[in-house]
Amino acid sequence: MDADAELDRHVRRVQAGDLDAYAEVVRGCERLVRGWVGVRCPPGGDADEVAQKAFVEAFRHIDDYEPGTDFRAWLMTIARYQLMAECTRLRRVADYHSRYAPLALADALARQVERDRLERASEHEAKLGHLQTCLGTLDDGARRLLAWRYRDELPLEQIADRTDRSVGAIKKNLHLLRKKLHECVRLKTAAEAMP
Structure with missing residues (x-):
C-alpha cells in the first residue's frame, strides 16, 4: 500500500471515531508541515506552535475532508492559514510596540529629566546657601x-x-x-x- 493510501486509511479511521489513529496521521505529515512552516515562519514567530495549531485545526475539521482527495494538500492549506494568522499576530505586536513603546519611553525620559532638573535645582539652592555663608x-x-x-x-x-x-x-x-x-x-x- 502506498503512503497516500495508508494516510487516507488512517484519516478514515479518525473520521469513524478512532481518535488514536490521528497519531498516525500526524506522524505521516509532521515533517512536511513542520518543514514548510519552519522555512516560511518570520523571525519572532514560533514555527512549532504554528504547525501544532495546523494539526489541531485539521483534527477539529477532519470530517470536512473528503477521503480519496489529497489529504496533504488539505492539511497544507490549513497550515498556510495558521501561518498567515501568526504573521498577522506578529504585525499587530510590532505595530503595538511601534506605537506605544516610544510613548512609554518618552514618558519615562520626561520623568527622569524632571527628576534630574529638580535634583539640580535643589543642589543649586544648597550651593547658593553655602555661597551666602561663605560671602559672610x-x-x-x-x-x-x-x-x-x-x-x-x-x-x-x-x-x-x-x-x-x-x-x-x-x-x-x-x-x-x-x-x-x-x-x-x-x-x-x-x-x-x-x-
Whole structure:
C-alpha cells in the first residue's frame, strides 16, 4: 500500500471515531508541515506552535475532508492559514510596540529629566546657601569688590579707579576671591553630603 493510501486509511479511521489513529496521521505529515512552516515562519514567530495549531485545526475539521482527495494538500492549506494568522499576530505586536513603546519611553525620559532638573535645582539652592555663608566670612572690602564686579557689573577699569589700584591687581584680587569662595562652597557641600 502506498503512503497516500495508508494516510487516507488512517484519516478514515479518525473520521469513524478512532481518535488514536490521528497519531498516525500526524506522524505521516509532521515533517512536511513542520518543514514548510519552519522555512516560511518570520523571525519572532514560533514555527512549532504554528504547525501544532495546523494539526489541531485539521483534527477539529477532519470530517470536512473528503477521503480519496489529497489529504496533504488539505492539511497544507490549513497550515498556510495558521501561518498567515501568526504573521498577522506578529504585525499587530510590532505595530503595538511601534506605537506605544516610544510613548512609554518618552514618558519615562520626561520623568527622569524632571527628576534630574529638580535634583539640580535643589543642589543649586544648597550651593547658593553655602555661597551666602561663605560671602559672610569675607571682609567688607572684599564683599564690596565682588558686588561692584558681579552685582553692579562695573568694568575693571572703573573698579581700579575707585580703589586707586591697577587693573591687573583687581583681576588678581577677584581671581583669589573666586577661588576662596569656590573652595569654601566645595567644602560645605562635601560636609553636607557626609552621613
